[in-house]
Amino acid sequence: MNLAESSFHSSSSSDDLAAILNDELETASSDSSPEFGTDEDEEGLLEQRVKRQRVDSAEESLQVIEDAPVVQQTKNACLHPGFFKGLCMVCGQMEEDDGSGVPFGYIHKDLKLGSSEIDRLRGADMKNLLRRKKLILVLDLDHTLLNSTRLVDLSAEEHHLIEQALTTAQAGDGSGTLFKLDRIHMLTKLRPFIHTFLKEASELFEMYIYTMGERAYALEVAKVIDPEGIYFHSKIISQSDCTQRHQKGLDVILGAESTVLILDDTEMVWQKHRENLILMERYHFFSSSCRQFNSPEKSLSQMNKDERESDGLLATTLGVLKRVHQAFFDEVGLFLKWTSFFFGFLNLFLLQLGETDAASRDVRPFLQRVRKEVLAGCKVVFSGLYPSSEVPSEQPIWRLCERLGAECCVNFDSSITHVIAGCPGTEKSRLALRHGKFLVSRRWADAANYLWRRLPEEDFPVILPNNPPS
Numbered sequence: 001m002n003l004a005e006s007s008f009h010s011s012s013s014s015d016d017l018a019a020i021l022n023d024e025l026e027t028a029s030s031d032s033s034p035e036f037g038t039d040e041d042e043e044g045l046l047e048q049r050v051k052r053q054r055v056d057s058a059e060e061s062l063q064v065i066e067d068a069p070v071v072q073q074t075k076n077a078c079l080h081p082g083f084f085k086g087l088c089m090v091c092g093q094m095e096e097d098d099g100s101g102v103p104f105g106y107i108h109k110d111l112k113l114g115s116s117e118i119d120r121l122r123g124a125d126m127k128n129l130l131r132r133k134k135l136i137l138v139l140d141l142d143h144t145l146l147n148s149t150r151l152v153d154l155s156a157e158e159h160h161l162i163e164q165a166l167t168t169a170q171a172g173d174g175s176g177t178l179f180k181l182d183r184i185h186m187l188t189k190l191r192p193f194i195h196t197f198l199k200e201a202s203e204l205f206e207m208y209i210y211t212m213g214e215r216a217y218a219l220e221v222a223k224v225i226d227p228e229g230i231y232f233h234s235k236i237i238s239q240s241d242c243t244q245r246h247q248k249g250l251d252v253i254l255g256a257e258s259t260v261l262i263l264d265d266t267e268m269v270w271q272k273h274r275e276n277l278i279l280m281e282r283y284h285f286f287s288s289s290c291r292q293f294n295s296p297e298k299s300l301s302q303m304n305k306d307e308r309e310s311d312g313l314l315a316t317t318l319g320v321l322k323r324v325h326q327a328f329f330d331e332v333g334l335f336l337k338w339t340s341f342f343f344g345f346l347n348l349f350l351l352q353l354g355e356t357d358a359a360s361r362d363v364r365p366f367l368q369r370v371r372k373e374v375l376a377g378c379k380v381v382f383s384g385l386y387p388s389s390e391v392p393s394e395q396p397i398w399r400l401c402e403r404l405g406a407e408c409c410v411n412f413d414s415s416i417t418h419v420i421a422g423c424p425g426t427e428k429s430r431l432a433l434r435h436g437k438f439l440v441s442r443r444w445a446d447a448a449n450y451l452w453r454r455l456p457e458e459d460f461p462v463i464l465p466n467n468p469p470s
Contacts, residue, residue, distance in 0.1 A: 081117035137205035140264040153288040258362040281450040372405035384422035
């Protein structure tokens with residue numbers, strides 16, 4: 001199967017164009033530059049990395065199963081489902097410069113698809129995924145899966161990490177987490193548990209990398225976290241692939257939004273897809289990372305420590321992903337199990353009905369359901385966290401606690417379980433202590449949001465400003 005055939009059901013009149021596309025992909029894979037640094041060279045690096053995998057992965061990404069609907073067209077009225085190098089992949093007509101269509105540069109730099117064809121492919125991809133009991137997982141890189149720094153930004157206390165990275169490279173056993181990327185003059189530290197995370201997540205999800213970094217950086221890091229190319233293939237999306245400035249979007253992913261979960265440390269870049277997002281606490285291993293975000297805390301390297309593999313952010317998040325995946329598919333499976341028990345002779349019909357039911361499902365409500373379990377049963381009131389003139393229900397801390405399943409109130413009464421305060425001297429703080437209620441800082445809610453569980457309240461005391469706990 002070649003790319004053009006799998007994507008567009010080309011008619012016999014476009015067989016030559018399909019062959020040209022396949023030849024172009026193959027030529028681009030082998031025609032690369034050994035140098036590094038310019039835009040042209042970065043493309044060479046891209047083609048060096050994926051080579052024939054580009055064609056194979058594109059076929060997989062644009063795969064059309066037998067019963068998928070076919071683009072309807074006539075010889076004289078082509079719908080122009082996609083363009084390659086500015087030419088329609090069905091009729092060969094030159095593309096009009098009207099801004100329509102979405103470029104898929106990470107599959108091939110000259111590929112653009114029309115909205116109707118994208119919708120058709122997403123529908124076909126959904127059926128294919130559901131048959132394999134898989135969803136889609138989009139992964140950010142920096143501060144989510146790893147932390148990188150330029151070599152020139154290393155502090156004097158961190159220069160020993162270069163030697164540590166060289167030792168990792170010499171060992172070559174795949175167990176290292178610190179790498180020196182000579183081609184781009186950077187040092188990268190992988191978040192603990194990343195290898196187990198990728199291995200187990202890949203069994204449940206088709207995975208994409210999606211970073212606001214440059215393509216050269218994304219490809220270099222991909223070599224580190226996926227050296228065999230078994231997790232991502234060519235599904236590596238970088239800043240140049242975004243269709244809206246300073247925003248990431250699912251429009252460049254050939255999968256239905258209802259099947260996508262996202263891991264990212266930055267919520268604001270996913271304005272249109274917040275309900276798909278699992279927000280990650282930023283991984284600040286290097287001191288330059290703390291400086292970048294004006295964090296007053298020391299970096300992990302400065303404290304000579306790291307997250308624990310067993311209960312760190314990636315291990316916790318993997319558990320959430322598994323729960324959402326199981327909830328999504330188990331309800332369909334339970335439906336089929338019980339109906340098949342009573343109506344065994346309808347097995348084929350029930351199987352088709354189950355597939356239809358699964359295709360109509362949306363992963364977002366399942367994610368919301370798991371999230372609301374975090375602070376379920378808590379009734380909270382806030383003190384000293386926002387001006388009294390503001391509308392309480394519009395405040396970020398209020399919305400966060402509601403998303404986590406807590407009941408939020410304006411006034412203190414006997415039913416309140418927690419007072420979340422910015423200062424221990426407020427009236428509501430004193431009431432909490434007087435009536436034996438939990439008095440916690442805002443960090444308690446933030447930690448629950450990142451770790452997906454209610455943490456011990458005594459670990460989050462309310463203290464006076466500029467008066468750190470002893």
